Amino acid sequence: QSVLTQPPSLSGAPGQRVTISCTGSSSSTGAGYDVHWYQQLPRTAPKLLIYGNSNRPSGVPERFSGSKSGTSASLTITGPQPEDEADYYCQSYDTSLGYWVFGGGTKLTVL
Amino acid sequence: EVQLVESGGGLVQPGGSLRLSCAASGFTVNNNYMSWVRQAPGKGLEWVSIIYSGGDTYYADSVKVKFTISRDNSKNTLYLQMNSLRVEDTAVYYCARARRDVNNQYFFDYWGQGTLVTVSS
Numbered sequence: 001q002s003v004l005t006q007p008p009s010l011s012g013a014p015g016q017r018v019t020i021s022c023t024g025s026s027s028s029t030g031a032g033y034d035v036h037w038y039q040q041l042p043r044t045a046p047k048l049l050i051y052g053n054s055n056r057p058s059g060v061p062e063r064f065s066g067s068k069s070g071t072s073a074s075l076t077i078t079g080p081q082p083e084d085e086a087d088y089y090c091q092s093y094d095t096s097l098g099y100w101v102f103g104g105g106t107k108l109t110v111l
Numbered sequence: 112e113v114q115l116v117e118s119g120g121g122l123v124q125p126g127g128s129l130r131l132s133c134a135a136s137g138f139t140v141n142n143n144y145m146s147w148v149r150q151a152p153g154k155g156l157e158w159v160s161i162i163y164s165g166g167d168t169y170y171a172d173s174v175k176v177k178f179t180i181s182r183d184n185s186k187n188t189l190y191l192q193m194n195s196l197r198v199e200d201t202a203v204y205y206c207a208r209a210r211r212d213v214n215n216q217y218f219f220d221y222w223g224q225g226t227l228v229t230v231s232s
Contacts, residue, residue, distance in 0.1 A: 052218070055212070089156050
């Protein structure tokens with residue numbers, strides 16, 4: 001059971017908008033801790049996608065965006081591409097545990 | 112160019128020990144916060160441990176007492192000493208560099224390719 005809750009799977013077609021949610025608690029995201037997102041392509045290491053709720057590192061396509069409100073955060077992919085088929089993880093900090101936590105991951109299928 | 116290369120994984124019996132290494136290039140390990148994250152087969156990511164630039168160390172409850180994170184400044188290398196290994200410690204272990212955002216929140220900007228640790232009799 002992950003501290004941060006994500007849907008296990010989602011699908012979307014190019015031209016659609018896909019949103020992956022990440023819900024924490026009063027000791028993590030609800031306590032004001034930022035959410036960061038990672039993309040893990042099959043059989044590769046995770047890669048930073050969004051940091052500080054909504055910031056894209058250089059090289060990350062503009063179709064990826066992030067937001068946070070209260071205890072929940074979202075990763076939106078506007079017009080997913082076939083190469084975006086991957087697992088996506090959110091990450092934050094939990095003050096009750098005293099360390100960093102990840103969501104359970106969401107597997108994105110591009111139709 | 113920042114690069115992290117893990118090594119040291121392998122097959123170990125329950126109760127055994129293993130030391131993982133993470134050789135860094137393109138930046139200085141002891142000037143950064145460095146972390147270990149693991150991923151059990153078919154499962155999600157689990158944060159394991161971190162060492163601050165000042166030397167403070169922290170661990171997930173699941174590995175506290177069993178694992179020790181350290182670094183060798185002369186080799187620019189991060190380590191994870193794993194003792195009393197159990198089947199549930201089987202995972203790919205990634206080292207990652209931690210960075211701070213504008214709100215002083217830490218995220219992991221560079222990751223190694225991972226090294227597989229299998230605990231089995």
